Amino acid sequence: MSRSRRVKLQAFRVTIFILLGAFFLVPIGAMFEFSTRGNSVTAPRTMEAWTNIFQTADLVKAITVSLELAVITSVGMLVLLLPTMVWVRLRLPRVHRIVEFLCLLPLTIPAIALVVGIAPLYHWIEINLTDSILILSFVYLIIVLPYSYRALDAGLAAIDIKTMSEAARSLGAGWGTVMLRVIVPNMSTAILNACLLSVAVVLGEFTFAQLLYFENLQVAIGYVGLVSAGTSIAVSVASLIFAFTLLMILSFFGRPRLRIAPIEETVIPGPLGPPIGPK
């Protein structure tokens, strides 16, 4: 590479990084700045908005509920998806395409559209079973499917489950033992990835909760914002940092140890599945 072209390239890279760095970091910095403002422009900096988070009962309740939803969704996702995917790989390879298609299907159905179709179901559940907010996890399990599927699929592709399960079965293990004591321990990283992604999606979910009249974290942040912008922005920053931490753990440490296909980052989608998030 010629010297002048290398200089030009470096100049281009530095310009892009500074320009986009500013675009992405200024709003986050501005949130910090906003959340530490006093009552007037000249008032001294205060952490009042931050301490207010824990004094706002609605917020504490919403945070608790959203964390519960995240846990229920992750566990439900594992119980439903992992045995199915293992079973399909071992016994029903012909169904693989169908399962993959169904798992990636939620990406082509916008949340705002799905909520219209699922509302009658929720109406029925609320009348006949329970009106607890935790029933939101039914639909959350659907919207985390594409992300979880990709994470688990990468994990399953990296280990030879056929040989493993055959070995375990020939030693007298039942299917439960094969799942819990052979397959799960061998793909713990992929399971962790799938769970972290599910947690991040559930904590950021707004559309279903708002339109089905439930108050999860995002909806509560919206309500609090009408009363105290500072507090709601403080919670936003806190939840953002939480999501950052989760996904940073994922992308820095949660890499599959063994790879057959080169995988860049866990969050990078395959050709079939775009990561359209819950915006």
Next chain:
Amino acid sequence: MTSAGNPAVNTAARPDGGGRRPPLPWLGVVPFLVYVGVFLLLPTVIIAFGSFTTKQGDPTLNNITGINQDFLIKAFVTSTTISVASALLGAIFGAMLAYAVATGNPRGVFRRIVTSMSGVLAQFGGVTLAFAFIATIGNVGFVTLFLQSHGIDIYANGAPLYQVSGLIVVYTYFQIPLMLLVFLPAVDGIRPQWREATESLGGSTWHYWRYVAGPLLAPAFLGCTLLLFANAFSAYATAAALITQGGIIVPLQISNLFTSETGRSQPGLAKALALSMILIVTIVVVLYTLLQRRTSRWLR
């Protein structure tokens, strides 16, 4: 195990003779299929069915023809404008960022930070993102106040954040990281040898981009732009958090027609709009998948 697996496959492959007991391996996928059937396929059917029926369940085309009203057509135009603009901005800046990252050290910390941050920010949306921009260019936002103290009033011509232009900027915030994530593999696939080959044949930088790298990257770029379009088109939460009155884009109109708070809920029309959104997003995502497939032919 292999010999035990074979009869099962044979059983499944054999044409079923009617209502006899189902082959055993299929039972393993029943819970999954039932769950997805109830919570994903059934709602989709409800949307499709409801788009062509009245509240009482009689067949009608009024919901579909109902889309042809000025305020809804306007919402579709605005939705498309915002999606196209934010997709183009996201695609151009995202592609430049991808190129800047790809020309650096492939194992460097910097690359890891950018890709990890993009993973987070591509998911960043909704109320939180709306508040980030209110804190930045809202009427008492950090940048607004900073510019005001330097004699520039960005609120001189109304509130930019709560208009179409504002939504475009806000959407770009999650579009650029998404572009980086989906476009980087294609940029990484470009080999330095191709450039050297161009140069040894006497080609300039312009020739290289025009005849080598450009045509190779074009399908991927187009595909990723389509994906970004679908992403913006289906976004609801961010707009809902920023714009509380009126429905300037289709998702907000669906929400207005769907909720009965205004006393004018029109579930049939809401379903027809939902159906049209699903159709548009599906078509765009299918095109994206086809273009990605084309790219992956030379990528690996």
